[in-house]
Amino acid sequence: MPSYQAPLRDFRFVMDEILDYPRHYAQLPQADEVTPDVVSAILEEGARFTREVLLPLNRTGDEQGCRLEGGEVLTPSGFKEAYAQYVEGGWPSLSGDTAYHGQGLPTSLGMMLSEMVCSTNLAWGMYPGLSQGAADALRHHGSDEQKAQYLTKLNDGTWTGSMCLTEPQCGTDLGLIKTRARPDEAGGYLITGTKIFISAGEHDLAENIVHLVLAKLPDAPEGTKGISLFVVPKYLPDAEGEAGERNAVSCGALEHKMGIHGNATCVMNFDGARGYLVGEPHKGLACMFTMMNVARIGVGIQGLGLMEVSFQNALAYARDRLQMRALSGAREADKPADPIISHPDVRRMLLTQKAFAEGGRMLVLYAAQLADSVECATDAAEREAAETELGLLTPIVKAFLTEVGFEATNEGVQVFGGHGYIREWGMEQYVRDARITRLYEGTTGIQALDLLGRKVLMSQGEALKPFTKQIHKFCKAHEANDAMAEFVMPLAKLNVEWGDLTMAVGMKAMQDREEVGAASVDYLMYSGYVTLAFFWARAAQAAHQALASNPDDAAFYRAKLETARFYYQRLLPRTRAHAEMIRAGSETLMAMQAEDFGLGFAI
Numbered sequence: 219m220p221s222y223q224a225p226l227r228d229f230r231f232v233m234d235e236i237l238d239y240p241r242h243y244a245q246l247p248q249a250d251e252v253t254p255d256v257v258s259a260i261l262e263e264g265a266r267f268t269r270e271v272l273l274p275l276n277r278t279g280d281e282q283g284c285r286l287e288g289g290e291v292l293t294p295s296g297f298k299e300a301y302a303q304y305v306e307g308g309w310p311s312l313s314g315d316t317a318y319h320g321q322g323l324p325t326s327l328g329m330m331l332s333e334m335v336c337s338t339n340l341a342w343g344m345y346p347g348l349s350q351g352a353a354d355a356l357r358h359h360g361s362d363e364q365k366a367q368y369l370t371k372l373n374d375g376t377w378t379g380s381m382c383l384t385e386p387q388c389g390t391d392l393g394l395i396k397t398r399a400r401p402d403e404a405g406g407y408l409i410t411g412t413k414i415f416i417s418a419g420e421h422d423l424a425e426n427i428v429h430l431v432l433a434k435l436p437d438a439p440e441g442t443k444g445i446s447l448f449v450v451p452k453y454l455p456d457a458e459g460e461a462g463e464r465n466a467v468s469c470g471a472l473e474h475k476m477g478i479h480g481n482a483t484c485v486m487n488f489d490g491a492r493g494y495l496v497g498e499p500h501k502g503l504a505c506m507f508t509m510m511n512v513a514r515i516g517v518g519i520q521g522l523g524l525m526e527v528s529f530q531n532a533l534a535y536a537r538d539r540l541q542m543r544a545l546s547g548a549r550e551a552d553k554p555a556d557p558i559i560s561h562p563d564v565r566r567m568l569l570t571q572k573a574f575a576e577g578g579r580m581l582v583l584y585a586a587q588l589a590d591s592v593e594c595a596t597d598a599a600e601r602e603a604a605e606t607e608l609g610l611l612t613p614i615v616k617a618f619l620t621e622v623g624f625e626a627t628n629e630g631v632q633v634f635g636g637h638g639y640i641r642e643w644g645m646e647q648y649v650r651d652a653r654i655t656r657l658y659e660g661t662t663g664i665q666a667l668d669l670l671g672r673k674v675l676m677s678q679g680e681a682l683k684p685f686t687k688q689i690h691k692f693c694k695a696h697e698a699n700d701a702m703a704e705f706v707m708p709l710a711k712l713n714v715e716w717g718d719l720t721m722a723v724g725m726k727a728m729q730d731r732e733e734v735g736a737a738s739v740d741y742l743m744y745s746g747y748v749t750l751a752f753f754w755a756r757a758a759q760a761a762h763q764a765l766a767s768n769p770d771d772a773a774f775y776r777a778k779l780e781t782a783r784f785y786y787q788r789l790l791p792r793t794r795a796h797a798e799m800i801r802a803g804s805e806t807l808m809a810m811q812a813e814d815f816g817l818g819f820a821i
């Protein structure tokens with residue numbers, strides 16, 4: 219069975235030596251509660267809970283999957299007990315609103331815990347994960363009555379949430395939704411329709427499930443402008459606010475799928491289920507975006523968590539497994555062969571995993587600070603700036619970290635050779651689990667359109683500027699430092715090219731809109747590589763600084779420096795290919811008619 223140690227040393231490095239979390243937390247309204255000691259205690263306890271409680275259930279959850287019996291979904295053995303411990307430990311309320319039984323701690327702390335949960339048991343983690351987004355959507359858009367009814371229960375974990383968007387004919391294009399909501403005499407609505415692929419739509423972990431459902435009112439305009447959001451509980455709250463009468467919502471079937479077997483992916487039938495409008499009529503998509511944005515960052519963290527655990531296990535195996543001698547002569551002459559970590563290609567794979575996981579952690583913890591500011595900044599300008607930057611980085615966190623997450627978990631299998639492909643070692647599960655992260659919460663293609671089309675080009679490039687300015691400032695500050703030249707020079711060049719490529723696509727798009735779609739995924743990947751290069755340069759600079767003071771754990775900092783070098787020399791050159799492909803434009807993609815692609819061949 220795979221093992222896992224939460225990367226607490228690396229958390230500390232990123233928090234203390236790169237992103238200055240102590241100062242960040244000291245500026246928040248919760249400053250008194252997030253002292254360094256409290257943060258350490260939470261992270262250590264989170265590490266213990268995830269390793270001792272969740273990790274042992276990961277394999278059994280994968281093997282048993284969920285079962286649908288008499289309309290009830292039974293989760294794999296141990297999941298329910300683990301959830302009870304999670305609730306008892308107060309984890310669901312960590313960053314919840316204090317007015318509704320939340321602990322009010324910063325969002326960023328929840329994100330750190332989330333990485334550990336995703337490393338140890340992604341399928342289990344999706345049950346409480348969706349509650350967080352549901353609570354956020356209700357907190358921002360719900361009426362006072364809805365907040366009182368649902369937030370306390372979601373925050374204390376007695377109820378969980380689900381997000382019901384997808385229908386058979388409608389995935390990416392929510393304008394095609396058929397689920398209907400018609401007003402009933404009691405002042406609510408009756409919801410009728412079928413939703414598919416609903417994660418945690420039904421399960422046995424909690425007393426009640428709060429579904430947030432997109433549906434159309436009778437007078438709804440066509441397309442995405444006519445979508446409204448409803449809260450539809452599995453059990454209607456009674457006069458005391460407890461789970462009361464059963465609502466007409468049920469799970470019709472469970473999907474059989476490639477990975478995350480322990481999480482119930484449900485077909486949900488709403489048969490005139492009682493629902494309540496959240497926010498204004500026809501404005502539901504904007505409300506749902508509150509939930510989706512939280513969930514998108516959450517999915518990026520899933521990619522991160524999986525690469526970290528895959529790396530840890532691949533590393534342990536590579537140190538242990540003996541095969542062949544090193545090309546330059548025996549490394550461990552007393553043994554029949556050298557450990558495979560002696561071979562350059564195995565090192566390439568391990569370093570790829572390490573560079574993406576540790577680079578991803580810096581990016582996520584940076585985004586987490588922005589999320590704290592969006593949530594708590596008292597200064598309106600500061601909050602708006604944080605919101606814009608987080609908006610820019612969200613598709614990168616979601617899509618880049620899941621694309622490289624899938625690559626990194628795949629490399630984890632490769633390090634194990636044939637032993638990675640068989641089930642015994644658990645490495646293939648990470649690849650299967652990671653595969654979904656590139657799809658749900660908006661595919662990579664859709665995230666890429668969001669980044670290039672909606673965020674960057676629609677703002678005439680303005681949304682990109684604050685981030686590229688930061689990179690420019692960093693490069694300027696370190697340009698005279700010879701030790702940093704290997705990072706600063708390429709980074710400064712790429713930063714300029716990022717702007718040039720944006721401009722080039724923007725110009726072409728004025729003639730032909732297809733240019734945006736043709737460039738978008740390469741643009742997203744390019745942006746992801748440059749973003750991580752910025753954080754690796756910062757890590758290198760922090761490592762240089764620490765090494766100059768002769769720290770006790772010099773090996774940690776030397777490894778940081780070498781990983782930064784690996785990233786710059788062996789991963790960052792991928793930007794060349796992406797830049798070429800961005801420049802190649804849409805012509806070859808759009809030249810053929812759909813019927814000429816080949817399916818029409820006579821046999």
Ligand SMILES: Cc1cc2nc3c(=O)[nH]c(=O)nc-3n(C[C@H](O)[C@H](O)[C@H](O)COP(=O)(O)OP(=O)(O)OC[C@H]3O[C@@H](n4cnc5c(N)ncnc54)[C@H](O)[C@@H]3O)c2cc1C
Pocket residue numbers: 381382383384388389390391414415416417418475483654657658659660661662663664667735
């Ligand atoms: C395990 C699992 C769990 C899920 N959980 C949930 C959940 O909890 N709640 C929920 O509501 N949904 C959930 N989903 C649904 C998921 O979000 C959708 O599958 C996803 O959004 C893609 O929609 P689709 O499958 O209909 O693909 P489609 O929208 O049909 O897309 C097919 C392909 O076409 C591409 N494409 C589509 N439109 C465009 C475009 N304009 N430009 C470029 N490319 C385009 C896509 O990128 C994709 O590659 C889940 C799905 C799975 C498999």
